[in-house]
Amino acid sequence: GESVGLHLPTLSVQEGDNSIINCAYSNSASDYFIWYKQESGKGPQFIIDIRSNMDKRQGQRVTVLLNKTVKHLSLQIAATQPGDSAVYFCAEIPTSGTYKYIFGTGTRLKVLA
């Protein structure tokens, strides 16, 4: 079946360092990808998205990279701060006409002081 998965369930990063969170997807027809940040006890917060016609998209301190050849998505956070501590989910939106997001299992980012 189609799935989106993350390589690392927990990532610990020193404050100030860069973080890279990875996501693998299996549906090569997917058109749209989103990264969400979910802090403890809160709903997922949109961080950044990317369409399949792009390889890279930058936001404020965050960059999403899409490698369609190997079906891999990554979220890079520059100068990681304590407030970045959260669970990060990737979501894949297929182009098959379905409305359904396919969420990855999530990676917990821990920022060490």
Place this chain on the structure above:
Amino acid sequence: DAMVIQNPRYQVTQFGKPVTLSCSQTLNHNVMYWYQQKSSQAPKLLFHYYDKDFNNEADTPDNFQSRRPNTSFCFLDIRSPGLGDAAMYLCATSRDLAGAGTDTQYFGPGTRLTVL
């Protein structure tokens, strides 16, 4: 500034006692979704409304129902909560359906449901 609002943020109910969770949005989006999220898991879609059209996921138990009386509000009704229904319930909205090119989903803060 809140765009997707959920009430209450925390709800405690007794086993078998019906409960209703509320979601409202100020975005005037066509689509509203309800998700169930258990600890350390990804959100699981229960159902969604496209305008007034209700779309149930095949694996959503009959115990879960929903109402959307107008564009802004959507309710999740759990008719007879069981212990296994304790979870975070997330409401989300999107301007249109995913796959239509307009579809980023914006989530509310969630309602944490405890079943005693």
